Amino acid sequence: MTVNSAWPSVYAIRHFDEIDSTNDEARRLAQTGEQGPIWILADLQTNGRGRRGRVWQSPLGNLAASLFLRPEKSVAECAQLSFLSALAVADTIGRYATNSDVRVKWPNDVLADDRKIAGILLESASAAGNRLDWLAVGIGINLAGHPEDTEFPATSLVGLGVAPPTTRDALGLLATSWARWYDVWMTRGFEPIRDAWLARAARLGTRIRARLQDEEIFGLFEGIDEAGALILRESQNRTRHIAAGEVFF
Ligand code: BTN
Numbered sequence: 001m002t003v004n005s006a007w008p009s010v011y012a013i014r015h016f017d018e019i020d021s022t023n024d025e026a027r028r029l030a031q032t033g034e035q036g037p038i039w040i041l042a043d044l045q046t047n048g049r050g051r052r053g054r055v056w057q058s059p060l061g062n063l064a065a066s067l068f069l070r071p072e073k074s075v076a077e078c079a080q081l082s083f084l085s086a087l088a089v090a091d092t093i094g095r096y097a098t099n100s101d102v103r104v105k106w107p108n109d110v111l112a113d114d115r116k117i118a119g120i121l122l123e124s125a126s127a128a129g130n131r132l133d134w135l136a137v138g139i140g141i142n143l144a145g146h147p148e149d150t151e152f153p154a155t156s157l158v159g160l161g162v163a164p165p166t167t168r169d170a171l172g173l174l175a176t177s178w179a180r181w182y183d184v185w186m187t188r189g190f191e192p193i194r195d196a197w198l199a200r201a202a203r204l205g206t207r208i209r210a211r212l213q214d215e216e217i218f219g220l221f222e223g224i225d226e227a228g229a230l231i232l233r234e235s236q237n238r239t240r241h242i243a244a245g246e247v248f249f
Helices: 022-031 073-081 080-097 167-188 191-199
Strands: 012-019 040-045 062-067 102-105 108-113 113-126 132-141 207-211 216-224 230-235 238-242 246-249
Touching: 012 022, 012 167, 012 238, 022 040, 022 062, 022 113, 022 132, 040 167, 062 167, 073 080, 073 132, 080 102, 080 108, 080 113, 080 132, 080 167, 080 191, 132 167, 167 191, 167 216, 191 216, 207 230
Parallel strands: 012 040
Antiparallel strands: 040 062, 062 132, 102 108, 108 113, 113 132, 207 216, 207 246, 216 230, 230 238
């Protein structure tokens, strides 16, 4: 399916046939003094990384891209960009997978029909005074294929029965949506991003399992706080705000 979008002005693009990791390229751009924003797209990644040190497989036909930028914001504020990115990814997938239920999952996955179809990996370096020096928003979208042996079940557009777009077309939609949400964030802050994210959150208000560093807890998924931490109600009088972990249904 072809879904057209105009490329957002201001954002540059660098397209590689093959690269180690688009996030690594973002780091190299930072070291050479680039200012960004620059989208880096690769047809193939030889060393794609996922969260928690996992390998991220992106075979030919899947989208592997990173946005390199230098937001003039604090480290804490920039962490909010993972939620904004999940919204842009969900928008993009929703344009193709029109018959699927596309949702976001804390902290920054996107699901289609309850299966993971995209992942996001933010990497950054901070500067003096708690400011961010640079940020890489790494995004992998399973367009043409997905792994079968994952702990959380995965899918792809092809797995959903949808003809996959070219990675360049998908990036056009993603970049456009990302730029739109970024403008919202810059002018109105995190609140509208959080509201939009919660409106699309999978299993909001239901009992979920969260795996933290040294424990696993169950509770009602009540929302996310101003810092993006997961709010889980374990019992009538005990609510936990979880900054890092993984969620299962
Ligand atoms: C996850 O574990 O869910 C996050 C996956 C992020 C993968 C993307 S693909 C583009 C960018 N380059 C990488 O090496 N990783 C991210």
